[in-house]
Amino acid sequence: MEIEPLQMTPVRSVRMSAESHLGETLQQPEVKTFGELLTDALKETNALEKKSDALNAALAAGEIDDVSQVVIASQKADIALNLTLQVRNRAISAYQELMRMQV
Numbered sequence: 001m002e003i004e005p006l007q008m009t010p011v012r013s014v015r016m017s018a019e020s021h022l023g024e025t026l027q028q029p030e031v032k033t034f035g036e037l038l039t040d041a042l043k044e045t046n047a048l049e050k051k052s053d054a055l056n057a058a059l060a061a062g063e064i065d066d067v068s069q070v071v072i073a074s075q076k077a078d079i080a081l082n083l084t085l086q087v088r089n090r091a092i093s094a095y096q097e098l099m100r101m102q103v
Contacts (some may be wrong), residue, residue: 041087045080052077 032040052073059070 038087042084045077045084048073048077048080 052070055064055070055073058064059067064070
């Protein structure tokens with residue numbers, strides 16, 4: 001008995017529109033792909049890290065009087081980095097689980 005391989009076809013996004021009760025046609029908002037969302041999240045994490053580094057350097061140079069700004073920026077960057085690491089760990093775990101599946 002021979003098993004045929006799966007033929008994967010890409011899913012195309014379909015533009016949908018809806019009609020309101022007033023009769024005008026409403027367009028659906030543009031939907032980002034998972035890759036775009038992931039890229040945006042990584043860019044935001046990088047921006048938070050850079051801002052935290054800049055504030056730490058300014059604090060060391062004596063340019064900042066309010067230390068709480070530096071601490072808050074540092075905590076935001078730490079939380080964003082931890083979230084990024086957890087998403088990466090879950091993605092690796094899911095990949096490893098898929099590789100363990102028997103076909």
